Amino acid sequence: MQLIEQAKIREAVLMILEAIGEDPEREGLKDTPDRVARMYAEIFSGLAEDAGVYLECVFTEEHEEMIVVKDIPFYSTCEHHLVPFIGKAHVAYIPAGGKVTGLSKLARVVESIARRPQLQERLTREIADVIMKKLNPQGVAVVVEAEHLCMSMRGIKKPGSKTVTSAVRGLFRKSAKTRAEFLSLIKT
Numbered sequence: 001m002q003l004i005e006q007a008k009i010r011e012a013v014l015m016i017l018e019a020i021g022e023d024p025e026r027e028g029l030k031d032t033p034d035r036v037a038r039m040y041a042e043i044f045s046g047l048a049e050d051a052g053v054y055l056e057c058v059f060t061e062e063h064e065e066m067i068v069v070k071d072i073p074f075y076s077t078c079e080h081h082l083v084p085f086i087g088k089a090h091v092a093y094i095p096a097g098g099k100v101t102g103l104s105k106l107a108r109v110v111e112s113i114a115r116r117p118q119l120q121e122r123l124t125r126e127i128a129d130v131i132m133k134k135l136n137p138q139g140v141a142v143v144v145e146a147e148h149l150c151m152s153m154r155g156i157k158k159p160g161s162k163t164v165t166s167a168v169r170g171l172f173r174k175s176a177k178t179r180a181e182f183l184s185l186i187k188t
């Protein structure tokens, strides 16, 4: 996995500032290429990570009911426009084999996968798939709701509109009752 090349970002941001007719030497802008490079290293830090490693934290617990961590806030970056999309993820799974993971690890997975140039659909799917792969549970469900700034601050300009995506695996896919339980739990 590649590390972010901050020198390249600095150069590119300098060129953008010049291209929009700004003076990159003026006081407010002179450190901007460096700031943006550091910011990109932060908001794209997930590129250098395997989100699955967080799920290596498991505890033995005979719990075979649904576990839901809801309202996990995230900031991601739309890969089409490189502006943020911001929202919440709700993540549920039904453990199998007496194996549960740390609750914060589910939020860490969301965070890691969000910190990449993303599509909301892919973010949603990747969260579900990594949990299926690493925990091998009876099922996983993920709902993501987000506002895309590329639809709010520019283009079609519809602030407040939300996109909702879901991914269901295993029992959540097979059983309408399990899906309904999940939906009722994330509503309250």
Ligand SMILES: Nc1nc2c(ncn2[C@@H]2O[C@H](COP(=O)(O)OP(=O)(O)OP(=O)(O)O)[C@@H](O)[C@H]2O)c(=O)[nH]1
Pocket (backbone or CB within 6 Å): 078, 079, 080, 118, 119, 120, 121, 148, 150, 151, 154, 155, 156
């Ligand atoms: N499916 C999907 N589309 C997205 C996501 N983020 C942004 N988009 C869309 O990507 C599309 C890119 O469309 P283009 O026509 O190539 O770009 P554009 O000319 O800037 O389009 P407008 O946003 O309509 O002005 C837009 O419709 C965006 O709303 C996402 O997470 N999922």
Ligand SMILES: [Zn+2]
Pocket (backbone or CB within 6 Å): 078, 079, 080, 081, 082, 083, 148, 150, 151
């Ligand atoms: Zn966009």
